[in-house]
Amino acid sequence: MQTASRALRASAGRTRSGFGAAATQLRANHTQPQPQAHTGTADASPRTTSFGFRTVPEDSKESLVKNVFDSVASNYDLMNDATSMGVHRIWKDTFVGDLRPGRRGPMRCIDVAGGTGDIALRILDHAREEYADRETSVEVVDINAQMLKEGFKRFKKTMYHNTPQVSFHEANAQSLPKEKFLDNTYDLYTIAFGIRNCTSIPDVLKEAHRVLKPGATFACLEFSKVNNPLLAAAYDQYSFSVIPLLGTILAGDRDSYQYLIESIRKFPSQPTFAQMIRDAGFSTGADEDGGAWTDLWGGIASIHTGVKV
Amino acid sequence: MLTAPLVQSSRSTLLHHPSFSLLGKSEKVYASVARRLDRAQHGYASQTIATVSRSILRPGTATPAALSLTTSRKYNTGSRLPPAYPGHIPLSTLENGILAVGSAVMAFLDPRRADMVAALGETTAGSTLVKLRDAMLESPEGRRILRDRPRIHSTTINMDRLRSLPNGTWGRAYVGWLDSCRVTPDSRDPVHYISDPELAYVMQRYRETHDFYHALFGLRVNALPELAVKAFEFTNLGFPMTAMALGAAVKLKPAQREKLLSQYIPWAVKCGSSSRNLLTVYWEKRWEQDLSELHKELGVWNPPA
Numbered sequence: 001m002q003t004a005s006r007a008l009r010a011s012a013g014r015t016r017s018g019f020g021a022a023a024t025q026l027r028a029n030h031t032q033p034q035p036q037a038h039t040g041t042a043d044a045s046p047r048t049t050s051f052g053f054r055t056v057p058e059d060s061k062e063s064l065v066k067n068v069f070d071s072v073a074s075n076y077d078l079m080n081d082a083t084s085m086g087v088h089r090i091w092k093d094t095f096v097g098d099l100r101p102g103r104r105g106p107m108r109c110i111d112v113a114g115g116t117g118d119i120a121l122r123i124l125d126h127a128r129e130e131y132a133d134r135e136t137s138v139e140v141v142d143i144n145a146q147m148l149k150e151g152f153k154r155f156k157k158t159m160y161h162n163t164p165q166v167s168f169h170e171a172n173a174q175s176l177p178k179e180k181f182l183d184n185t186y187d188l189y190t191i192a193f194g195i196r197n198c199t200s201i202p203d204v205l206k207e208a209h210r211v212l213k214p215g216a217t218f219a220c221l222e223f224s225k226v227n228n229p230l231l232a233a234a235y236d237q238y239s240f241s242v243i244p245l246l247g248t249i250l251a252g253d254r255d256s257y258q259y260l261i262e263s264i265r266k267f268p269s270q271p272t273f274a275q276m277i278r279d280a281g282f283s284t285g286a287d288e289d290g291g292a293w294t295d296l297w298g299g300i301a302s303i304h305t306g307v308k309v
Numbered sequence: 310m311l312t313a314p315l316v317q318s319s320r321s322t323l324l325h326h327p328s329f330s331l332l333g334k335s336e337k338v339y340a341s342v343a344r345r346l347d348r349a350q351h352g353y354a355s356q357t358i359a360t361v362s363r364s365i366l367r368p369g370t371a372t373p374a375a376l377s378l379t380t381s382r383k384y385n386t387g388s389r390l391p392p393a394y395p396g397h398i399p400l401s402t403l404e405n406g407i408l409a410v411g412s413a414v415m416a417f418l419d420p421r422r423a424d425m426v427a428a429l430g431e432t433t434a435g436s437t438l439v440k441l442r443d444a445m446l447e448s449p450e451g452r453r454i455l456r457d458r459p460r461i462h463s464t465t466i467n468m469d470r471l472r473s474l475p476n477g478t479w480g481r482a483y484v485g486w487l488d489s490c491r492v493t494p495d496s497r498d499p500v501h502y503i504s505d506p507e508l509a510y511v512m513q514r515y516r517e518t519h520d521f522y523h524a525l526f527g528l529r530v531n532a533l534p535e536l537a538v539k540a541f542e543f544t545n546l547g548f549p550m551t552a553m554a555l556g557a558a559v560k561l562k563p564a565q566r567e568k569l570l571s572q573y574i575p576w577a578v579k580c581g582s583s584s585r586n587l588l589t590v591y592w593e594k595r596w597e598q599d600l601s602e603l604h605k606e607l608g609v610w611n612p613p614a
Contacts, residue, residue, distance in 0.1 A: 241404050249411035252424050254398070 049199055052262030061199045062172075066144055068256045069115070069197075073146035075251045076116050082250055083243045083257070088193075091301045092118055095192060095221045098294070098303065102127030106135030107187035110211065112173045112204075113194020114140040115147025117154050117166075119221075123190070124160055134165070141169045141176070142194075174203035176211060184213045192221040196267040205280035212308045218282055223264040224273075224295070224302035231298045239264070270295070270302055282306030394509060398501045400432075405502065408432050413553060420532070420557055424498050430550035431502040431512060437547050438508040444586045445511065451589035458510050459593055461494050461517035471596060479525075479603050480596030486524035494520060514588060515546065521592050525603075526611050532557070533565045537573035537612055544581030546588060576612040584608035 047058040056064060072079060080088050101107055101123045111120045120138040127133035142148045148168050160166045171177060173191070189208045198204050208218050226232040239261045247257030268276065274284055274292035284306045285291030294303045390399040400408065409432035416425040445451030459465065471484040487493065497516045503509040522541065528534035536558055543551040558566055585607050595603060604610060 241401065242407065245404060245407050245411065248408065248428065249415050249425065252422065 050263075050266045052259040052266065058199055062143070064259075065197045068259050069144040070146045071253050071256050072251065073115070073144065073150050076147065076150060079247065079251060079257070082246050087297065091221065091296050092122060092192065094296060095119070095190075095219070095303055096122040096126055099123075099188065099190070099217065099219055100126070100130070101188060102131040102133035102136050106133055106137075108185060109136065109138040109188040109190065110141060110181070110186045111138050112141045112189065112191045112208075113143070113197070114190070114192070115142040115144060115151050117151035119190050119192045120151070120166060121155070121158065121160075123188075124165055137165045137167070139167050139169055141171050141173065143170065143172050145170055173198055173207060174200055176207050181211050183210050186212050187216045189216070189218045190220075193223065195220055195222055196263050201268075201273075201276060202280065205277060205282075209281045209308055214308055216308050218277065218306040218308065220277075220304045222273075222302060222304070223267060224293075224299050225269040226299040228298050231300075235300060270299070270304070273304055277304060277306045281309065283309045390504065393504055394506045396499045396501055397504070397509070399504060400502055405432050408502070416554075417557060420560075423496070426550070426554070427498045427500075427516065428502065429553065430516075430548055431500060433549045433553070434503065434508075434512060435549070437549065438503065438511050441515070441546060441586070441588055442508060442511050445589050448586075448589040450591045451586075454514065454589070454591050455507070455510070459591075460513070461497075461520075461593075463493055463495050466494060466593070474596060477599055477601075478596065479592070479598050479600050482527075482600050483521065483524040483596075486527065487520070490523075490530050492520065492530060511588070515548070518588070518592060522587065525609065528612065532561060533569060533573075536561075536569055537577060540569075540574050540577035541581045544578050545584060545586060572613045580609050580612075
């Protein structure tokens, strides 16, 4: 009976040595650029990036993140509900509601890092319910096959299964294959709670810029900086105490949830990320809440939007 | 002779070495203290020394690489303590409480979540581990276990050698039980939530010897015999988790529950409370011992079939 623990762990797709990458000293804070970003001769020392609070070689971040999401995929929706106490649904409803997909006719949307299909489903439902639009389509792109499988399973329970309105693609957001994802194709690019897991955010933004039509919208929903100190203290306490415990209890996996909450802390602040979006060639609103970004729940989550010029 | 000076010096050393420190003193120092304790024959003074010295000494152990606990990754938890040993996750009182409640619920809903049973044991252990460690220190065999810190793993136990032992020996019985229930000794989670490294080892030893209790009584790994072993462990060792585990009896079929209440629990109460504390038994040194003789020595007997 007690040997099932090993089997459970193995079936979750992770080994205990999954985080074996060497951890060197941390950067002092997230706003500092990557140490090697501006040097031309990077061959001597390996390029590093952050994996939560650890610093890992850039090449290994992708597989480390893959391990995390292989492990969390089957419980992903349950854990989202448990750790955010259901609030993530409100955030996603707000995110899609503000974008109003289908208002100006059928759209071709691409939802990146959209594995389990939360956003894609909301887009299609919104277009259908508000605008009687059954031509809008969403291409769900994710680097992790397990997450895509969960998304496919969810869509099978809906009316969009086996229709051209939804399709699933396994691809890396930093380098979408050019044959499949052509330039200037999409009317809407969404990425929700995925961009902080990518190794290089500028590359993701560059690809977003490439595949969007001129005048189309880039929208990103992501955890962000809480500026109110009281709320920040309570949020930190909750994040670091309760969430890993929920991961331990519900999913039997503390490390993945430890990574997830640390990766939230490492993500750039709202103005910094807005600048990165502008650097990729998008035009955004002013650098304030309500302009280039909209804070949700005090900044716990934030919606960043940009328009391709 | 052993009293004031040794206690004084040990106490001052204690001030400079926080009890969570893993700066290992050499095994020789521990062994010499153990020898003095043996000679002092369990007087009060030697127990004081034991209390003081064991909190600063950590005997060296030869732990095979496969058994070394997971990386000493620093966990950002509500507790501000640094990890005291690899794999240690320090928890604040609130976190400990949350985990205790959560793991109790989860273990009840899905008893196959061995990690939840383990977490429940650790978060509710409290003073039980201190009592057990003191009991180990009072027995020569227990002291040897605390010094050697043996781990039970397929790399530390030679299965083939055990299989070659004659029938009726403890080693043969153990390996026969492993084979017939199709379990391995490798499935134990490491200890995460106990702050003191020595108490963490006591907890780890309990977890790893759990299978020995099964094999000692020939109880299989189904729900009913598992609860019988838990009942025995409660009366013998005293972990609150083992008593809580009996709450899972509501999930048994009525006939099984009847058997548990009328036969296994009385057996556990009588046997567990009258026998020797089984954590003081150095099982790995007794492979060749005859099983029935072992029963007599420990003061245990098989449960009703």
